[in-house]
Amino acid sequence: MRYRYIEQPACDDAPDAVIEALWETSIISPGTYVVLPDGRMDLVARCDVAVAGEERVVSVAIIGASSRPNRLPVEKDQWFIGARYSPGFGACLGVAPSRVADAALRGDDVLVALGDDLSPLMQARGLPQIRAAFRALALRRAAMAAALPEPARIAIERLHHSAGTVAISELASLTGTPARTLRRHVRQAIGLPPKTFAGILRFHKAMRIMSAESAPMLADVAAACGYSDQAHLTRECQRFGGFTPGQRTPVTLVTMPLGSLAD
Template identity: 25%
Template sequence: MKFERIQPPACLKDYVRYFWILESSDTDRAPKTFLPLADGCPGLLFQEPDRGTFYGPMQQKLPGIFVYGQTVNTIELYSVGNVRMIGVYFRPDALNSIFGLNASEYTDTCLDLNAWAEEQGVSLLEQLVAIRSAVGKIERLSAYLVDQIKRNTARPDALIPYAVARIIQSKGTVSLKELQKTAHLSERSFERKFNQRVGISPKVFSRICRFQASLSQFRADDFNRLSDIAFDNLYADQSHFIRSFKEFSGFAPNQFQKRSLELVENFPQLIH
């Protein structure tokens, strides 16, 4: 499998972390299983329809291009045929800031982006298929995202992006009460706004950020014992860390290491 990461244009850096390309060889048509991990960010997937097809956990055929919301519960995606995939790794509040969506409505589910685009008179999937190069497809996707941002009538709110940045910076350990007071919002209003912009509650987002910090340490092999990771990331103890890891990845740490091939960050292929 070939993997490539591409930085977004300057006009999209506040909305997109990066684009990525994953492609199997023409002879590799073996079915594959992918496991999107809870990472605090929504995303977009485009799969060349004439090369292969993606299916969801209930064996339902997925659209050729779709955006997905926050991943909280472990969900397996199945690929049949060749993989020729382009992904967009969005910022945490991108469903709202780009498309004007209530992000909470798309947690653990997806939106058919071609159907959305066709309502605006754009045959996005057809246009992407007609472009031969992956870089050309990414340029078209970038132009489409910029157009969506221009169309978005949702009022920008700096409070939630600030809270998101603080939670990420602290690796999920910042006081939510402190953030709520800084925003001059009641607990209920803060949670409602956060849910709408990000798709999950501040508490769940914090837990995912702490899981991601521990996962980064685990990937880097920067520990002697699992209890070191638990201590460094302020888990109560090793068993608490392992429970959290399993909740957001579907596996205990050592199982995850044996069962996953992670070419794409937080989108590993499972090894059977």
Template identity: 25%
Template sequence: MVQSSVRCDVAKIHSKQPWFVLNSASDFSLMSSNNRAISHYYSFEASESAEVTVAIPDGCVDILFDCDESEPSAMVYGTTLEARHTRFCDSHRYFGVRFAPGVIPGLLQLAADELVEQCHNFLEVAADVSAIFEQIVSQSEFARQVALFDQFIARDSVRESSALTAQIIQEICRQKGNVRIKDLEALTGYTTRTLQTRFRNDTGMSPKLFSRLIRCQSAVYDINQQGRVVFSDLAAALGYSDQSHFLREFKKLVSTTPMDYQNRIRHSTYLGRIRYL
């Protein structure tokens, strides 16, 4: 089974989806969980002026509730593999559960590879969730929604996964994605073929792909926290071959250049929009 150590430093990057924060109508609320399989909970109201926003790869599974009074819904989203346009309904209030990187909740009746770059109706892919769905979408208080889902998920477990996969996830997160397959071979004592087979079975991704997503998330986090970053230094610190490689990768995964992203979050007082509860 996935160990609690899976929720490591990268899971502390609460704002893995920066465009959600920037395109919310007002504050973007966040709350942590005592459940080590969960990265965090979040809540926001969709802005009327943001017709389309962007989801960026984060290696996580989300359950996102649309708490609209007339037509509530809930969807399960696996990680994207590149920046992808998504649409929220104007003025709808959303409640989200983001699981820790590489963790798949046991309540989902899906194989790991059925989640990557896919979305599913929560009520159709999880058993006995109609009651918690009704409770969540009818509750207007974010903290109460968190308490309800925390209590519900405590009765379930995360998807059974090999100890090897848990070890790989921990190391990739610890190294901020700057890991080569030969490093994992040396760490675990397993061959590349075994590493890749078990990891893909458990997460739906290869270790190399997962590392790529975590490395991009680490770059986003550093820019968010530091405000002004020397991109050549950041590229070197994260193990990119050169600054050009970093720029190309960032634009593909985040949908803009690092410089433009840095300017946008400074102009929008990004961190000031996040409300921690």
């Protein structure tokens, strides 16, 4: 399949960077589109763009944080627009992150979650109107975001800074919170256990290193990303990507802060 993916790395109008990115994906030829887990929640609209100037939104979904790759069958002339919410802020979409972990809200459930905020987007016609209505919806929901509990905020920040290598015991000591309580805070905030979230971040760091033009040997990648050995790297690639390091599927690597690899 062929597709085109673009994103705006940050949405400056969103309060406290609640929205990490606005993105668009255009399907050029049909096939299977692989979405890697990233520990975030997304608001996504699927559009029919077969007739220029008459584009319309077909469906809207709230996608929860995933712990595994998703393979989506797509058709030519489909166009997706989305807002990726920073970890911990997805609840502003009207659903608890734990409810949609490894799942999604669709159809009437989205209407219940978003209410009348959804109407302008569904009534929009043409790409300029759809983009404007979608951005307005994403920002309106971002303005409803509640502040994270301080232990969860610090833990999520440090997990990103270390690209998933900091231990929960160290985070518990840093925040002055029992490890069990901290695990609960993080899971409530993003929908995934902190160990799974850390594994996803470590996997994304490894993918960035392996995708570089002058990628090092896999054993060196494993060491740089905190894996115990190359076999550990291979297992995590199979878990989060569905492929081995030597036979990677073409995928989109979304923007996220990962220590010195922040992009």
